[in-house]
Amino acid sequence: MSPTKPTYELLGNRLAEALKLIASLCAGESNVVRQDPRLLARLREARDLLLEARAQVDNEVKSHALELAAANEQLSREIEERRGTELALQESEHRFRALFARMSSGVAVYRALDGGSDFEIVDFNRAAEQIEKIERRRVIGKRVTEAFPGVVDFGLLDVLRRVFATGKPERHPIAFYQDSQHSGWRDNFVYRLPSGEVVAIYDDVTKRVLAEIGLRESESRFRAIFEQAGVGVAQIEAATGRFVRANQRYCDIVGLGPDEITATTFMAITHPNDLARDLELGQELLAGRIRSFAAEKRYVRRDGSIVWVDLSVSAMAKAGEAPEYCIAVAQDISARKQAEAALARSEALLRETQAIARAGGWEYDAVTRKVTWTEEVYKILGVARDFDASDPERALSFCAPESLPLVQDAFARALERAEPFDLEFELIRAGRERVWGRAVGRPVIREERVARIAGNLVDVTERRRAEAERADLEERLRHAQKMEAVGQLAGGVAHDFNNILTAILGSVELAAAALADDGGTARGVEDALHEIRLGAERAAALTRQLLAFSRRQISRPRLVDLGRTLGDMEMMLRRLLSENIALEVRRGPDLWQARVDPGQIEQVVMNLAVNARDAMPNGGRLVFETRNVTLDQDFVAARPELLPGPHVLLAVSDTGCGMDAKTLERAFEPFFTTKDVGRGTGLGLSTVYGIVRQSRGHIAVHSAPGQGTGFEIFLPADASVPGESVQARRVALPPTGIETILVCEDDLAVRDLTRRMLEGGGYNVLAASNAKEALEVAARHGAPIHLLLTDVIMPGMDGGKLASEMAARDPALKVLYISGYTADIVTHGGALDQGVEFLEKPFTWHRLLWRVREVLEKKPAAR
Numbered sequence: 001m002s003p004t005k006p007t008y009e010l011l012g013n014r015l016a017e018a019l020k021l022i023a024s025l026c027a028g029e030s031n032v033v034r035q036d037p038r039l040l041a042r043l044r045e046a047r048d049l050l051l052e053a054r055a056q057v058d059n060e061v062k063s064h065a066l067e068l069a070a071a072n073e074q075l076s077r078e079i080e081e082r083r084g085t086e087l088a089l090q091e092s093e094h095r096f097r098a099l100f101a102r103m104s105s106g107v108a109v110y111r112a113l114d115g116g117s118d119f120e121i122v123d124f125n126r127a128a129e130q131i132e133k134i135e136r137r138r139v140i141g142k143r144v145t146e147a148f149p150g151v152v153d154f155g156l157l158d159v160l161r162r163v164f165a166t167g168k169p170e171r172h173p174i175a176f177y178q179d180s181q182h183s184g185w186r187d188n189f190v191y192r193l194p195s196g197e198v199v200a201i202y203d204d205v206t207k208r209v210l211a212e213i214g215l216r217e218s219e220s221r222f223r224a225i226f227e228q229a230g231v232g233v234a235q236i237e238a239a240t241g242r243f244v245r246a247n248q249r250y251c252d253i254v255g256l257g258p259d260e261i262t263a264t265t266f267m268a269i270t271h272p273n274d275l276a277r278d279l280e281l282g283q284e285l286l287a288g289r290i291r292s293f294a295a296e297k298r299y300v301r302r303d304g305s306i307v308w309v310d311l312s313v314s315a316m317a318k319a320g321e322a323p324e325y326c327i328a329v330a331q332d333i334s335a336r337k338q339a340e341a342a343l344a345r346s347e348a349l350l351r352e353t354q355a356i357a358r359a360g361g362w363e364y365d366a367v368t369r370k371v372t373w374t375e376e377v378y379k380i381l382g383v384a385r386d387f388d389a390s391d392p393e394r395a396l397s398f399c400a401p402e403s404l405p406l407v408q409d410a411f412a413r414a415l416e417r418a419e420p421f422d423l424e425f426e427l428i429r430a431g432r433e434r435v436w437g438r439a440v441g442r443p444v445i446r447e448e449r450v451a452r453i454a455g456n457l458v459d460v461t462e463r464r465r466a467e468a469e470r471a472d473l474e475e476r477l478r479h480a481q482k483m484e485a486v487g488q489l490a491g492g493v494a495h496d497f498n499n500i501l502t503a504i505l506g507s508v509e510l511a512a513a514a515l516a517d518d519g520g521t522a523r524g525v526e527d528a529l530h531e532i533r534l535g536a537e538r539a540a541a542l543t544r545q546l547l548a549f550s551r552r553q554i555s556r557p558r559l560v561d562l563g564r565t566l567g568d569m570e571m572m573l574r575r576l577l578s579e580n581i582a583l584e585v586r587r588g589p590d591l592w593q594a595r596v597d598p599g600q601i602e603q604v605v606m607n608l609a610v611n612a613r614d615a616m617p618n619g620g621r622l623v624f625e626t627r628n629v630t631l632d633q634d635f636v637a638a639r640p641e642l643l644p645g646p647h648v649l650l651a652v653s654d655t656g657c658g659m660d661a662k663t664l665e666r667a668f669e670p671f672f673t674t675k676d677v678g679r680g681t682g683l684g685l686s687t688v689y690g691i692v693r694q695s696r697g698h699i700a701v702h703s704a705p706g707q708g709t710g711f712e713i714f715l716p717a718d719a720s721v722p723g724e725s726v727q728a729r730r731v732a733l734p735p736t737g738i739e740t741i742l743v744c745e746d747d748l749a750v751r752d753l754t755r756r757m758l759e760g761g762g763y764n765v766l767a768a769s770n771a772k773e774a775l776e777v778a779a780r781h782g783a784p785i786h787l788l789l790t791d792v793i794m795p796g797m798d799g800g801k802l803a804s805e806m807a808a809r810d811p812a813l814k815v816l817y818i819s820g821y822t823a824d825i826v827t828h829g830g831a832l833d834q835g836v837e838f839l840e841k842p843f844t845w846h847r848l849l850w851r852v853r854e855v856l857e858k859k860p861a862a863r
Helices: 005-029 031-035 037-102 126-132 156-166 206-228 248-254 272-286 334-357 375-381 392-396 404-417 461-516 522-549 562-576 598-615 633-637 661-665 684-694 726-731 748-760 771-781 799-809 845-857
Strands: 106-113 118-124 170-178 183-192 198-204 232-237 243-246 292-300 306-316 325-332 359-365 370-373 421-428 434-446 449-459 558-560 581-587 593-596 620-631 645-654 698-703 709-718 740-744 764-768 787-791 814-819 838-840
Touching: 106 126, 118 156, 126 198, 156 170, 156 183, 156 198, 183 206, 232 248, 248 306, 248 325, 272 292, 272 306, 306 334, 334 764, 359 375, 370 375, 370 392, 375 449, 392 404, 404 421, 404 434, 404 449, 434 461, 434 748, 449 748, 558 598, 562 581, 562 598, 562 620, 593 598, 593 645, 598 620, 598 645, 598 684, 598 709, 620 709, 684 698, 740 748, 740 771, 740 799, 748 764, 748 787, 748 845, 764 771, 771 787, 771 799, 787 799, 787 845, 799 814, 814 845, 838 845
Parallel strands: 581 620, 740 764, 740 787, 787 814, 814 838
Antiparallel strands: 106 118, 106 198, 170 183, 183 198, 232 243, 232 325, 292 306, 306 325, 359 370, 359 449, 421 434, 434 449, 558 593, 593 709, 620 645, 645 709, 698 709
């Protein structure tokens, strides 16, 4: 190894110092040297040697200086090159860091641990922080299974192990990652660095995956809508008019199968009289002058029949290009066209019929707030045809003052709640004559709101006068019939009231005596007042019985929780019963609400409790129990007052003396009683019976001597979920339909009203006044009739026979009977025939449409 420059410099400096010392010795500065010539010679020899050595050192120094300069120059170049390399490396590192930090994809760098079975996170870029919603410092240095425990189930840990082991890059397919803190769809690409570290570049593709899922679902919905749409939809090749595809509804409309329709063109099945206009519109579409068109046209089916459609055609084309396909949407309007034709034929007949029936039509437009009348309304009101009735206030000015609020309220409900109305009220004709009119109104809905109210006005003055006379005669007859019953009742009532008054007056005297007697006790006063209270309660109960018996008690039915009613009455019932009678009140779970007058049901409970008390003079047990029951057709068949469906059962049982068979037969008979003279009027159970029947319920009794007595009362119930608004359900818009219905009704007003109600629901309605005419109308119609809506009792052939004849011609026909009396229905032993559908008069517009829809959608019984 060559000496370094500092070494030569040190040696040169020391030689210089030695030479300086020898020179000073040789110059005689030392007496010792001057006195010894040999020493001087030796010093001079040493000086020469040192000079030679110095010269050699100087030469070596110069030589090594040159080498050192060259080496320094080379080193400087190498340093500059290394500095340039380091700067380039720093710039590269800076660029890498900037790229690493700014990458839109998440990047995670892992170092293998435990021989590659697990990995430590050594770096984590900003995009990864945003994807995982976690700070970098919280994951650096952690095991991947600790920071992201879901990698095992996710499958990424296996990929990291394979890439580390093989060095081959691998893509982990898109999959859903989830742990307690992170979740989402991830797409990973994994590779190994030369350093042995493993890098995962990944993206959060949740939005894309969800969008793809949504697109697939959208495509699935589109296909479902296309195939199941209620209108016909077809794709047509614009240049040739060939059907590319069509849904089942379109095929049904034109009468072709899916394979048949794709083998033909729209021109081949279009009615010849409509083809020219169709082609003209198609050319406009192909030329780009229009983007769509709508028209009514006819198709000719394979069997030669004609079907009218409302057709809408739209072009499918890219911007600036000619349409390649067209989308056609067709709706079968044959029924509407037939109805329009029938309407045109019947308008003249309607005007003539209105004049004969003195029934006029009217309409109120909710948008313009204008009223229009037909000619007959002007005649009914006695005003000239030029009278301006467009203003609602002027139109209503003919209402009698006492009738005006009723009519205004009906109009308000029709506008706000879409409630139809049927009113009879007094009118004042232009000549100041008072007449009676019947106004029927039906709201017409457009875009979920009432657009107009249409109705009719009928002069019912003669009928009202006849009804008033008949009602007067009937009232006189009822009065005469009651007089005999009242005569039978008078003795018992007078005797009972005398007994009650005797008890009251006697109790008062006892109370006064107890207070005046120094030896009296408070208990005596309490007993006397208790007897007074019982007497007053008996008097009140008797009054209610008399009111119920005379039918002067007003019934106000509403939904009532019988369990709660019994709970509220329990304390009063315990006071009513003697101490030796045990009272039990059992309430069924999730009890439905019964529709009954609350005051009347309390009277029923009180009457049954009093009867039970009197039947158990020596004590016993009285049980009131409520529970839900659903009555089937078999149960109600023998009880015509009941309808199938949800009911609440009120069961009352006692352990009293019971009744024999003879007494049981007369249990509900008015004025019949088994109690001693003066203890009962015989009105208790008859009143209970009347209330139950008035509530559209049913009461049954079973008893035997010594076995006690049990009553079962079935009351109609509302089984809807708690909190459901009955009012809201009642005013909800009724369902509609497009089927054909034949209405057979001999009453003109009812027939006309029913027809308009059904037409308002969208149905195609045929009408007949009797069975013979109905059969003729059905034969002329030719097309299928889906429902026969018929009165039961009519002149000539009744509704049951009409239904049988029409069903023989069309077994798929459904029948709905209407009548004012359930007894009119054909029965066996007083029970409604199995499968017979019935609607009782009078019915509302809502009730009619709901019932019709139920019958039409009801599946036929299995044969």
